[in-house]
Amino acid sequence: MRAGSLRFVVTALAVPILLYGVLVISPYAQSFYISLTDWNGLSPERTFVGLDNYVRLVQDDVFWISVWHNVIAVLVIPAVTLALGLFFATMIHVGRYRARGGGRGVRGAAVYRIVYFFPHLLSIAVVGVLFSTVYDPTDSGLLNGALGLVGIEPVNWLGDRGTAYPAMLAVIIWLSVGFYVILFTSAMSSIPVDIFEAARLDGASRWQTFWRMTLPLIWDTVQVAGIYLGIHALDMFAIVNVMSAAGGSGGPDNATQVLGNYLYLTAFQNSEFGYATAIGVALLLLTLAFAAAALRLTRRERVEF
Amino acid sequence: MSLDTTRAPGPAAPPAARPAPPGPGDGRSATGSVLNVFTHGFLLTWAALVVIPLAWCVMSAFKTNDELLSSPWSLPGALRWSNFADAWTNAEIGRYFVNTVVVVTLGTALTLAMGATVSYVVARYAFRGNRLVYFLFVIGMTFPTFLAIVPLFFIAQSLRLADSLPGLAVVYAAYNLPFAVFFLTAYFRTLPTSLSEAAFIDGCGHWGTYLRIMLPLARPGLVSVGIFVVLGQWNQYLLPLILQSSPENYVLAQGLANLAVSQGYAGNWSALFAGLTISIVPVLVVYLSFQRQIQGGMVTGALK
Structure with a gap:
């Protein structure tokens, strides 16, 4: 080691480690202990109550409704987003090996890329506010206005227990799909064109080409995309907090409640900080369970090309 | 190169020029153009689904409250920039x-x-x-x-x-x-x-x-x-x-x-739409100016 190396290492790391330790590591570490107390945030003392919060959690109906909604999001959002993403990416990509091997995809591919990608850049909360107006229960909203043109009565999208949560899932899918279209088109265009040529000469149908060649060749990317989407789908907080009835209640009647929002309400509206942190630990377990399950399920032979 | 062009004719090339093997490959150019219509149909549908809510929001930002409540489709009676001033300062x-x-x-x-x-x-x-x-x-x-x-x-x-x-x-x-x-x-x-x-x-x-x-x-x-x-x-x-x-x-x-x-x-819905537009349009402007870098950076980041 060079002279003064150690002093450099220490001075360079001091501030970032201090800040990170105090603001990130310490809250994570503390939260496990807080979840074992009945802390209400007002009094400085925290009474240790053992696993009481977790016992209460297991018996809490709203908690299980929230878990269920999170699980639905984790299953539906990645599945639909990946399916639509792969579908549109294939549509954009198809033209590439049809157009004399050198094209950049269907006509207008560049425009599609620009348009599709844009929602991904918008703040989820802003998109939530936008879609609250799109879903407006009267026919002055965009969706009900459009349905009115074909004679369908206005639907109270966000006020009805049956439609509120699917409507919110649709918003997340709306803003996610474009990024994955771009990602998959990039992955597809890194596959050598000769392979598609060969398949075509052998008389493979488009369907076969997609399932037997394209998909296996970009499987790594799809897998990473699925895990990334799933972990983000576990959040749902911003969209539920912005779009659900009465300023983020998770309503109507917990029909859109998710763990993140339930934790937020428990902590910052009911001041039950101990219990809220126990919900946080449950969310961590759900995240880890999802990551483990996804890694097991998606393991598949890697194809080199 | 010339070999390539005969082997892989573009969609516009006559079917006769294609030495494709018989069987499933036959009649591909007919299905090809039908597929092309479908391709663009699907792609345009999604593009419309992306653009319409955003465009509707920008259009609504110019309307008065009464116009907003009467119909989501009608165009604003005038370009009311004052809605933006209202959102920017009052809201x-x-x-x-x-x-x-x-x-x-x-x-x-x-x-x-x-x-x-x-x-x-x-x-x-x-x-x-x-x-x-x-x-x-x-x-x-x-x-x-x-x-x-x-x-x-x-x-x-x-x-x-x-x-x-x-x-x-x-x-x-x-x-x-x-x-x-x-x-x-x-x-x-x-x-x-x-x-x-x-x-x-x-x-x-x-x-x-x-x-x-x-x-x-x-x-x-x-x-x-x-x-x-x-x-x-x-x-x-x-x-x-x-x-x-x-x-x-x-x-x-x-x-x-x-x-x-x-x-x-x-x-006061017009202020809300104006506020939404104020939060969306700058992102759009930055995105359109650095589109290549942003997409490239994010996609390579995710692919690696």
Whole structure:
């Protein structure tokens, strides 16, 4: 080691480690202990109550409704987003090996890329506010206005227990799909064109080409995309907090409640900080369970090309 | 090359010119053009689904309340720019906008400065605890932020970081460090060692070598990470919601959500649409100007 190396290492790391330790590591570490107390945030003392919060959690109906909604999001959002993403990416990509091997995809591919990608850049909360107006229960909203043109009565999208949560899932899918279209088109265009040529000469149908060649060749990317989407789908907080009835209640009647929002309400509206942190630990377990399950399920032979 | 063109005729080439094998390949150009119509049909449908809500929002921003309530389709009677002035000043969207720009600028600068320093040291210096430092930062990526918010709320208050714009930027930076360290460490490892060796021989100190030689070399990596960090912080909703308690410190996402609730009662919809437009259009302008860099940076980041 060079002279003064150690002093450099220490001075360079001091501030970032201090800040990170105090603001990130310490809250994570503390939260496990807080979840074992009945802390209400007002009094400085925290009474240790053992696993009481977790016992209460297991018996809490709203908690299980929230878990269920999170699980639905984790299953539906990645599945639909990946399916639509792969579908549109294939549509954009198809033209590439049809157009004399050198094209950049269907006509207008560049425009599609620009348009599709844009929602991904918008703040989820802003998109939530936008879609609250799109879903407006009267026919002055965009969706009900459009349905009115074909004679369908206005639907109270966000006020009805049956439609509120699917409507919110649709918003997340709306803003996610474009990024994955771009990602998959990039992955597809890194596959050598000769392979598609060969398949075509052998008389493979488009369907076969997609399932037997394209998909296996970009499987790594799809897998990473699925895990990334799933972990983000576990959040749902911003969209539920912005779009659900009465300023983020998770309503109507917990029909859109998710763990993140339930934790937020428990902590910052009911001041039950101990219990809220126990919900946080449950969310961590759900995240880890999802990551483990996804890694097991998606393991598949890697194809080199 | 000529072989290629005969083997793979474009969609416009006559079917006779194609020496395709018989069987499933037959009649492909007929199905091909039908498929082409379908292809564009599907692609255009999604493009419309993306554009229409956004365009509708911008159009609605010019309408009066009465026009908004009467029909979602009618065009505004006039281009009422005053709606934007109303949203910017009366609904305080202007303040939220400036707050967001301040916090994201400061937060990104802090994230990159600290992230690059930690990454450089971890990637280039062998010291006891090197792996531990790296592990400590990277493990932060696996925990959901929700787990931290209750203790963070109290820590930030006691350190006076709560309800302040620089304070929020510091919290953003701390929570973005795992991502920055993870990517930049990998980046610094790819840079050649010979340059820093030469700098040392020429008498450059540790800081001099880092700041004048290595940091400029890491620019492409910093730009990629920077794009992600800016977007992430611009998007942030949870942290400002728990930390910024007074309305004058709200960021855009939070202020707009708040406006949506209050305008819902007050019935001033045109200000809400104008506020939405103010939060969407600048992103669109930046995106269209740096479209290639943004898409390229984000996609290669995800593919690697």
